[in-house]
Amino acid sequence: MITSLYAAILAGWICYLSVQVIKQRRKHQVSHSDGQVDDLAVARGAHSNATEYIPIGLILLLLAELNGLPLWALHLLGAVFVVGRFAHGYAVLNKNMKARIFSMLTTFGVIGVLMVINIWQVWM
Template sequence: MITALYASLLALLMMWLAVQVIKQRHKSRVAYADGGIDELKIARSAQGNAAEYIPITLILLALIEHNGANVLLIHGLGILFLVGRVIHAKAILAENIKGRVTGMKLTFAVMFALVVLNLIYLPFDKLW
């Protein structure tokens, strides 16, 4: 299953973001929430954003794969999504608004493409 590759790579990204939060918590000696520390707020924002967008997109990717989409199409969308998420995560941590916008544009483009493709590849004959 091709989606497993991208799920694994994105899980590594999420783990890296979690480590960024842990580092900030340790540095600031904050056990819960953000303690009002800007760097910790930023790290938590980056992690939270990834947690919001990655799961649904992986589900959509797995569904088009399951319904028989072209292998190159699946890889192309997986790569674009991964690149978008990495750009976005690094940009949040660096407080780089242009990178955040670029990352979200890639994320939304892939998500929208997956929505459309899922409707195209939907096995309508098996719905009833």
């Protein structure tokens, strides 16, 4: 299954973002929440955003795959979704608003396209 590849890549990304949170917790000796430490709040924000958007994107990709979307389209949408999610994490961690806007447009674009594809596949 094609979705498995993108799920594995994005699982690695979530782990990377988790490590960024752990590093900030250790550096600032904060055991829970963000301790009102800006760098920790930023790392937590990057991680939580990933855990909010990645699951729905992967679910929609899997459903499109199960409903017979061509492999080229699955790879295109999966790759663009990965680029958007990686770009977003880096943008948040580096406080780069332009990259953050690009990454969310990319993420919303893929989710929107997959939403339409899945609705279309049900009706056809």
